[in-house]
Amino acid sequence: MDCDVQKTAVEARIAGLVRSAxxxxxxxxxxxxxxxxxxGEVTGQALTSSEGGKRLRALLALDTFDAVxxxxxxxxxxxxxxxxxxxxxxxxxxxxxxxxLVHDDIIDESDLRRGKPSAHRALxxxxxxxxxxxxxxxxxxxxxxxxxxxxxxxxxxxxxxxDAIVAAFLNMHREVEIGQVLxxxxxxxxxDDPHALAEASLNVFRWKTASYTTIAPIELALLxxxxxxxxxxxxxxxxxxxxxxxxxLADDLLDVTGSSARTGKPVGGDIREGKRxxxxxxxxxxxxxxxxxxxxxxxxxxxxxxxQVARAIELFASTxxxxxxxxxxxxxxRQSREAIGAWDLDDGARAAMTAACARFVPMx
Amino acid sequence: MDCDVQKTAVEARIAGLVRSAxxxxxxxxxxxxxxxxxxGEVTGQALTSSEGGKRLRALLALDTFDAVxxxxxxxxxxxxxxxxxxxxxxxxxxxxxxxxLVHDDIIDESDLRRGKPSAHRALxxxxxxxxxxxxxxxxxxxxxxxxxxxxxxxxxxxxxxxDAIVAAFLNMHREVEIGQVLxxxxxxxxxDDPHALAEASLNVFRWKTASYTTIAPIELALLxxxxxxxxxxxxxxxxxxxxxxxxxLADDLLDVTGSSARTGKPVGGDIREGKRxxxxxxxxxxxxxxxxxxxxxxxxxxxxxxxQVARAIELFASTxxxxxxxxxxxxxxRQSREAIGAWDLDDGARAAMTAACARFVPMx
Numbered sequence: 001m002d003c004d005v006q007k008t009a010v011e012a013r014i015a016g017l018v019r020s021a022x023x024x025x026x027x028x029x030x031x032x033x034x035x036x037x038x039x040g041e042v043t044g045q046a047l048t049s050s051e052g053g054k055r056l057r058a059l060l061a062l063d064t065f066d067a068v069x070x071x072x073x074x075x076x077x078x079x080x081x082x083x084x085x086x087x088x089x090x091x092x093x094x095x096x097x098x099x100x101l102v103h104d105d106i107i108d109e110s111d112l113r114r115g116k117p118s119a120h121r122a123l124x125x126x127x128x129x130x131x132x133x134x135x136x137x138x139x140x141x142x143x144x145x146x147x148x149x150x151x152x153x154x155x156x157x158x159x160x161x162x163d164a165i166v167a168a169f170l171n172m173h174r175e176v177e178i179g180q181v182l183x184x185x186x187x188x189x190x191x192d193d194p195h196a197l198a199e200a201s202l203n204v205f206r207w208k209t210a211s212y213t214t215i216a217p218i219e220l221a222l223l224x225x226x227x228x229x230x231x232x233x234x235x236x237x238x239x240x241x242x243x244x245x246x247x248x249l250a251d252d253l254l255d256v257t258g259s260s261a262r263t264g265k266p267v268g269g270d271i272r273e274g275k276r277x278x279x280x281x282x283x284x285x286x287x288x289x290x291x292x293x294x295x296x297x298x299x300x301x302x303x304x305x306x307x308q309v310a311r312a313i314e315l316f317a318s319t320x321x322x323x324x325x326x327x328x329x330x331x332x333x334r335q336s337r338e339a340i341g342a343w344d345l346d347d348g349a350r351a352a353m354t355a356a357c358a359r360f361v362p363m364x
Numbered sequence: 365m366d367c368d369v370q371k372t373a374v375e376a377r378i379a380g381l382v383r384s385a386x387x388x389x390x391x392x393x394x395x396x397x398x399x400x401x402x403x404g405e406v407t408g409q410a411l412t413s414s415e416g417g418k419r420l421r422a423l424l425a426l427d428t429f430d431a432v433x434x435x436x437x438x439x440x441x442x443x444x445x446x447x448x449x450x451x452x453x454x455x456x457x458x459x460x461x462x463x464x465l466v467h468d469d470i471i472d473e474s475d476l477r478r479g480k481p482s483a484h485r486a487l488x489x490x491x492x493x494x495x496x497x498x499x500x501x502x503x504x505x506x507x508x509x510x511x512x513x514x515x516x517x518x519x520x521x522x523x524x525x526x527d528a529i530v531a532a533f534l535n536m537h538r539e540v541e542i543g544q545v546l547x548x549x550x551x552x553x554x555x556d557d558p559h560a561l562a563e564a565s566l567n568v569f570r571w572k573t574a575s576y577t578t579i580a581p582i583e584l585a586l587l588x589x590x591x592x593x594x595x596x597x598x599x600x601x602x603x604x605x606x607x608x609x610x611x612x613l614a615d616d617l618l619d620v621t622g623s624s625a626r627t628g629k630p631v632g633g634d635i636r637e638g639k640r641x642x643x644x645x646x647x648x649x650x651x652x653x654x655x656x657x658x659x660x661x662x663x664x665x666x667x668x669x670x671x672q673v674a675r676a677i678e679l680f681a682s683t684x685x686x687x688x689x690x691x692x693x694x695x696x697x698r699q700s701r702e703a704i705g706a707w708d709l710d711d712g713a714r715a716a717m718t719a720a721c722a723r724f725v726p727m728x
Contacts, residue, residue, distance in 0.1 A: 021538075027597070031546050031571070032564035038549035039542065103506065107499035132548050135471035138502060139544050142467065145506065146537040149513055153530050162526060166517050173510040174385075178403065180503050182395055184496050185402035200396035207395070233391070 003059065010058045014050055014091045021095075021147035022046050041126045042140055046147075049119045049140070050098050056359055057097065057217045058090035063356035064221035065090075067349040085158035086224050092151040092169065093217055099144035100176055100212070106137050107180070108273075145173065159224040168223060168233075172216035179208025186276050191284060191296045198281035202245060205278075210244020214360065238339035239357065246332035247360040252277045253325050254363075256313045268309035274299050278328070282321035283312075291315055326363075333361045367423065374422045378414055378455045385459075385511035386410050405490045406504055410511075413483045413504070414462050420723055421461065421581050422454035427720035428585035429454075431713040449522035450588050456515040456533065457581055463508035464540055464576070470501050471544070509537065523588040532587060532597075536580035543572025550640050555648060555660045562645035566609060569642075574608020578724065602703035603721065610696035611724040616641045617689050618727075620677045632673040638663050642692070646685035647676075655679055690727075697725045 022043050024030070031039050065086045072079035104110070105118035112118060117125065119140055124133020149169060156165040182204045189200060219236035223229060255270045256279065270277060280299060284292055295315055298308050316322050340353050386407050388394070395403050429450045436443035468474070469482035476482060481489065483504055488497020513533060520529040546568045553564060583600035587593060619634045620643065634641060644663065648656055659679055662672050680686050704717050 029567065029570055031542075031549075032560065032567040034553040034560050034564040035546040035549035035567070038552065039545055042545050103502050107502060109495075127548075127552060129552075131473075132552065135548050136545060138467050138471060138505075139541050139548075141502075142506075142509065143538065143541045143545075145509065146534055146541060150531070150534045150538070153527060153534065157527050163517060163521050166530060167514065170510055170514045170517065174507065174514070177503050177507045177510060178395075181403055181406050181500060181507075182399040184491075184499050184503075185395075185399035188402065188491060188493075188496065189398040196396065196398050200398045203393065203396040203399070206393055 006059055006062055007055050009087065010055045010062075010091060010094065011051075013087055014094055015047060017088060017091050017151050018046055018050050018095060018144070018147060019043075021150050022143060038127065038136070041123060042136055042143070045119050045122055045126075045140060046098075046144060048116070048122070049102055049113070049144075050095065052114050053094060053097065055094060057093045057213055059359070060214065060356050061090040061093060061217035061221045062086060063352060064218050065225050067345065067352045067356070068222060068227070068343075069225040081158055082224070085155040086221065088151055088155040089159065089165070089220055089224060090217070092148045092155065093172070093212060093220070095144055095151060096148035096169075096173065096176075096212065099141050099148055100180075102137060102141035102144060104180065106134060106141070107184070149173070160226075161223070161229070164229045165220060165223050168216065168219050168229075172212045175207050175211035175215075179204055179206075179211060183208055189276070191276075191280075191299060194281045194285035197276060198278050198285070201276060201278045201281060205245045205248040206241060209248040210241050213240075213247055214244035214357075215240035235339075235343060238342070239336050242332040242335040242339070243357050243360055246329045246336065249278060249325050249329050249332070250361055250363055252279055253322065253329070256316055257322065268313055271309045271312045272304050274301075274304065279316050279321050279325055282324045283316050283319045286319040286321060286324075287315060291319065329361060329363070370423055370426055371419050373451065374419045374426075374455060374458065375415075377451055378458055379411060381452060381455050381515050382410055382414050382459060382508070382511060383407075385514050386507055402491065402500070405487060406500055406507070409483050409486055409504055410462075410508060412480070412486070413466055413477070413508075414459065416478050417458060417461065419458060421457045421577055423723070424578065424720050425454040425457060425581035425585045426450060427716060428582050429589050431709065431716045431720070432586060432591065432707075433589040445522055446588070449519040450585065452515055452519040453523065453529070453533075453584055453588060454581070456512045456519065457536070457576060457584070459508055459515060460512035460533075460537065460540075460576065463505050463512060464544075466501060466505035466508060468544070470498060470505070471548070513537070524590075525587070525593070528593045529584060529587050532580065532583050532593075536576045536584075539571050539575035539580075543568055543570075543575060547572055553640070555640075555663060558645045558649035561640060561648070562642050565640060565642045565645060569609045569612040570605060573612040574605050577604075577611060578608040578721075579604035599703070599707060602706070603700050606696040606699040606703070607721050607724055610693045610700065613642060613689050613693050613696070614725055614727055616643055617686065617693070620680055621686065632677055635673045635676045636668050638665075638668065643680050643685050643689055646688045647680050647683045650683040650685060650688075651679060655683065693725060693727070 101113060102119045105113055106120050110118050111121050120133050120137025123136040123140070124130045127133055127136065149166070152169040153166055156162045159165055186200050186204055189197060191197065215236045218240045219232050222232035222235060227235070252270060256268060258267065276299070280295070284295055287295060295312065298304055298312060336357055337354060340350060340357065345353060465477060466483045469477055470484050474482050475485050484497050484501025487500040487504070488494045491497055491500065513530070516533040517530055520526045523529055550564050550568055553561060555561065579600045582604045583596050586596035586599060591599070616634060620632055622631065640663070644659070648659055651659060659676065662668055662676060668676070700721055701718060704714060704721065709717060
């Protein structure tokens, strides 16, 4: 199916699903009038926070399902019902992403998300209280996480095997949550062992990004299309793990090479925040003594100036770290394609699957 | 089954379930050495935070299941398998409670929980960073919430109907999360309308407490014992709603009448924190002009002294608010018992069910 058409369908369906998962249910006891306004702010923010993602994860899940599901005659009602349920399951992944980002922004104290106030900041504004805004933000993340599993559980009634799909969905939650713990742990690691830092960062990418960006969308789609759970997991890992790492490396690279207009973020934002990336690790590893000291000092300081950001980018280039990231991306993307090649797909399905994955590495 | 034996079984099983839901799985990619220590702190804290609850919710679920499930011959393997799965489902409710308390303590900035440092404080201590401790605390709550659904989903494979049990479990999550939002909203309500305040507080009790304390344990046990979902919901609400409200009213009452030795908390702790309770609303409603102003001023101030706490307790007694809470508890407990009476149970089962519920209102 055409990518833009799919994306529009996903966008519309997410709004409907979030509205019904978060909104009042028939049998609900009404909240007291005194509290209704605040609850309204929270459910309104759930919709606002759900808007405007790239929907790459939902599209990967749908394209994988379409590539591998058995052919069925046009107008087959069962096939249509399953495709609709797969759309909901794909949307559930996006709803989970929103939940994770709401908590992420609280943890990172980020004021902005996709160019708008982050959820907890908007709620602080609405209630005129930073601490109540943070509290409501934590709960909004919890509510969206619950909604995501609820949407997946309902979709899994139609798709099979029900319990394996719900279990895989929950494993995705677990992996991302562990990934966030590991990400916080990386912030505590010293900068004197660049090799260990690169390993640790790539490991965080596996847990925090690849898990729900590429592995789970493929795994859930394969399960829904009837693949045996063990095989679905193996295939999802073989394609999704390298693809997810390549995606995050490309994202980090874009931060230092991309134009602000294209990414919507200022160039060097990660450096300004002092984020410990693979780029930084590679630069530290290849830099000579004085440049290495300069970089380490810069990243151990509480803040970095515009000049320092520019200087760090210069060092990322001159030490070969940028080229090395490009090489890493190319190698990982090759691994991912080879893994697709090992599936038993006809040429059309293999091309569709490869195209679906290629969206994650636009620069490769 | 004997209550202490059950409680010991629950306590032991929770530790095992949390360890396996949160610990590494066979196929997991190991976290890098640099991050392993922090992850270890988080999983260790998951176990510490899981210890030492009263397990009232798990016991209610088990007792309800035992009261209503069809009789089976001794040594029936299927019945044994289902009872074991019911134990896990009951533990899942307790794991969810721990998850909710971890987030609660962050939101309320509580340093202590059950006499030990609260989870985010312990993690801040371990990482020597308040902000990383808060971040890890948010993730620990998320991980435990995910673990709770995972445990419920696995238990529901054996119990039936699978999807209805998972859906009811997720609805419990949703209700508590909404309850927490409403609880934050109550903190923003003015004190000039005591009737509205009492309504709002009771409404918070329904969402934040009764939901997972009494309604869900009964509903999940009835579903697992084969009751039709609509009937299970209706029965759980009819018994669990008044019982849960009575339980929270009794808990609030204990805060002003109980001895510190019995509750493990200082007398008047809720007053010191300025918590807007039904007791406060009732006192405001019955107090004469000057006493009402005195109470309102006290609770609108940022802090309350020992003398003010003692004075508030005096006013709660002299305005009749304490007696009114006792009346409310007695009336709600009567409603709950009448609702049990309307179930089609034999005398033994009805007595068992009534005894299970009576644990929530020790003073009635």
